[in-house]
Amino acid sequence: MTTIATNTDYMVGRVLRASTRGFTCGTQSNRVDARHDFGALVMAPIANDESVHVIGLTYAVEIKDDALVSELVMADQVDSNVLRDQRENRMVPLEISVISVGCRYAGGELLHSLPPRPPMSLSAVELCPRDLIVSFMQRQDFYPLVLNAAEVPGDDLLGAAIRYASWQIEDERTRYDFLVRCGRALARQLSHDLKRLEHVLALIRP
Amino acid sequence: MALEFSKVIDQVSKLGGMAHILLDQYAGSRLEIALERFRRAPDLRVIHERIELARSPEVSGYRGAAPLDPGHDEPLNLVRDCPPLPDRATLIAADGSQIYPSDQSAIHYFLINVGMFIYHHGVDRAPETVTVPRLYYHRDHVHDKAGRIVNNRTVDAMRTVREMEQLADRAQLLAPETVGPLVGLYDNHLLMSIPPDVRDHKKLERRYFDALRGLRESGVLLGGYVDNPTRSRMVLRLLHLLHLTEDEVRTSDLGYTRELESLNDAQLFNAILEPGQRSALMAQNSPRNLAYRKRGKDFEIAFFYVKASSGYQDTIARVDLPMWVAADKTRVDHLHALIVHQATMQGRNPYPYALTRADELAVVSSRDKSRLDELIAVELRRQGIDPRVFSAKLQGKRLARGDKRVHEL
Numbered sequence: 001m002t003t004i005a006t007n008t009d010y011m012v013g014r015v016l017r018a019s020t021r022g023f024t025c026g027t028q029s030n031r032v033d034a035r036h037d038f039g040a041l042v043m044a045p046i047a048n049d050e051s052v053h054v055i056g057l058t059y060a061v062e063i064k065d066d067a068l069v070s071e072l073v074m075a076d077q078v079d080s081n082v083l084r085d086q087r088e089n090r091m092v093p094l095e096i097s098v099i100s101v102g103c104r105y106a107g108g109e110l111l112h113s114l115p116p117r118p119p120m121s122l123s124a125v126e127l128c129p130r131d132l133i134v135s136f137m138q139r140q141d142f143y144p145l146v147l148n149a150a151e152v153p154g155d156d157l158l159g160a161a162i163r164y165a166s167w168q169i170e171d172e173r174t175r176y177d178f179l180v181r182c183g184r185a186l187a188r189q190l191s192h193d194l195k196r197l198e199h200v201l202a203l204i205r206p
Numbered sequence: 207m208a209l210e211f212s213k214v215i216d217q218v219s220k221l222g223g224m225a226h227i228l229l230d231q232y233a234g235s236r237l238e239i240a241l242e243r244f245r246r247a248p249d250l251r252v253i254h255e256r257i258e259l260a261r262s263p264e265v266s267g268y269r270g271a272a273p274l275d276p277g278h279d280e281p282l283n284l285v286r287d288c289p290p291l292p293d294r295a296t297l298i299a300a301d302g303s304q305i306y307p308s309d310q311s312a313i314h315y316f317l318i319n320v321g322m323f324i325y326h327h328g329v330d331r332a333p334e335t336v337t338v339p340r341l342y343y344h345r346d347h348v349h350d351k352a353g354r355i356v357n358n359r360t361v362d363a364m365r366t367v368r369e370m371e372q373l374a375d376r377a378q379l380l381a382p383e384t385v386g387p388l389v390g391l392y393d394n395h396l397l398m399s400i401p402p403d404v405r406d407h408k409k410l411e412r413r414y415f416d417a418l419r420g421l422r423e424s425g426v427l428l429g430g431y432v433d434n435p436t437r438s439r440m441v442l443r444l445l446h447l448l449h450l451t452e453d454e455v456r457t458s459d460l461g462y463t464r465e466l467e468s469l470n471d472a473q474l475f476n477a478i479l480e481p482g483q484r485s486a487l488m489a490q491n492s493p494r495n496l497a498y499r500k501r502g503k504d505f506e507i508a509f510f511y512v513k514a515s516s517g518y519q520d521t522i523a524r525v526d527l528p529m530w531v532a533a534d535k536t537r538v539d540h541l542h543a544l545i546v547h548q549a550t551m552q553g554r555n556p557y558p559y560a561l562t563r564a565d566e567l568a569v570v571s572s573r574d575k576s577r578l579d580e581l582i583a584v585e586l587r588r589q590g591i592d593p594r595v596f597s598a599k600l601q602g603k604r605l606a607r608g609d610k611r612v613h614e615l
Contacts, residue, residue: 074518089332089333
């Protein structure tokens with residue numbers, strides 16, 4: 001049997017369904033941690049081409065229920081071992097929804113737009129490494145994709161993504177400059193809607 | 207074509223009109239009679255004498271409850287509060303599921319899957335889950351001596367035996383490290399009988415008793431949990447037996463309980479027991495239980511009724527237990543307390559959590575069956591064998607019942 005190696009430190013889940021607009025991946029609820037944060041940048045290889053990776057933003061994390069979980073919720077208190085059983089043994093599925101915002105080609109070139117193809121189901125979804133996050137977020141061309149997406153909380157998502165990227169920059173001055181550049185780009189995108197702009201700027205204020 | 211509900215609605219309405227009759231509007235008065243007899247139940251000496259009479263050669267057909275042997279017996283109308291929980295205990299719950307063999311498949315096979323859930327009471331430790339699937343495909347397993355595919359009763363009997371064997375094996379592994387009582391919960395009655403048309407029924411029976419022996423040797427407090435035992439009428443039959451004169455015992459049909467007919471023990475004990483309480487320990491007077499006893503006194507099966515409660519809902523359950531447990535009041539107390547506690551653990555549903563999980567682990571869904579069929583088909587193709595077995599009838603059903611596609615203009 002052949003197994004495909006994945007970097008478990010970066011592993012977010014595996015693709016359940018996908019389109020060029022975005023994809024949903026799944027994992028077990030007991031594995032949820034900082035890799036599944038709202039606004040995190042993740043990537044997955046596109047269909048039939050491991051050299052191109054779609055880059056996306058995590059915009060929703062859903063923990064699925066079932067009849068037994070629903071019943072346990074009704075109890076006054078849940079036995080601690082039952083809680084552990086539900087979380088560690090029952091493998092309640094977790095779904096992570098991602099909106100596509102760009103892709104990375106084999107040579108390292110970045111595209112800040114929709115990818116040519118979606119990832120295939122069961123492809124490994126991994127957290128983007130620090131250098132990729134920083135370099136991808138230097139350009140703001142993808143902001144309209146997020147701000148205009150109907151199915152995602154675009155303003156909060158973009159704010160979270162910018163904050164997430166800023167945490168990858170160690171130098172304080174560089175981080176400040178990055179946030180200011182992002183703020184200016186947002187001002188250009190949302191100049192027609194000052195209330196929204198004020199909200200997003202408040203989210204990324206240093 | 208789905209069921210045409212427009213043609214059923216009128217019939218449902220008529221059913222509603224008859225509901226009072228169908229639900230037995232006279233059950234209340236019958237229950238009062240049963241309760242009165244229960245309250246006035248005679249002492250154990252009288253009951254033992256009556257049971258002796260019912261067991262005498264001149265009487266036949268008594269299949270009701272009987273007190274345990276003197277020394278272990280309890281007054282018929284005893285009601286025992288839920289005892290305190292032991293500090294530590296380990297529960298193993300076992301359940302099984304199966305895929306029956308089909309003569310329509312390319313390779314005849316059946317599958318038995320046993321699920322076990324291990325709960326550590328009194329210690330902060332994640333429960334453990336175990337599944338043991340076993341695929342049977344050898345002709346010696348799948349076909350009978352005449353070459354016919356084995357019947358479903360054979361698979362059911364094999365499942366029961368495997369459940370008990372797996373429970374015994376797991377108990378043997380856990381026994382040395384267990385602190386406090388080791389409890390085995392089984393989701394059915396313990397008085398298994400294997401019909402003679404089951405292949406190797408004698409052998410299966412031997413394996414079942416070997417598993418029981420293993421459980422006894424591991425010191426397992428074995429409990430067979432029968433939820434909502436609506437067909438169980440053993441105590442009502444005893445109440446009826448006690449109400450008869452000696453001549454009537456000799457001459458009447460003891461299976462017919464006259465004014466108590468159509469009631470069941472669950473209804474009786476639902477009116478008697480408070481949440482957490484159990485009834486007296488008794489044993490079923492039957493040839494089957496006698497056969498168990500003949501294999502050793504420890505193997506006679508006793509029972510008690512218990513009112514399990516989630517705090518929201520109550521239910522009556524019957525707990526079967528072998529005499530190696532029933533003869534020791536501390537063991538019975540532990541089993542009683544842990545079952546009552548388990549039934550409080552899944553929200554409103556008053557059912558042992560460990561059994562719910564064992565069932566979940568064991569169940570083989572129709573989707574699982576389809577996937578297994580696919581796996582087998584792939585394997586057959588790898589061997590150069592065409593796995594398709596053409597059945598026009600099955601194919602027609604599949605086509606007609608398949609997903610519908612909506613065509614829109």
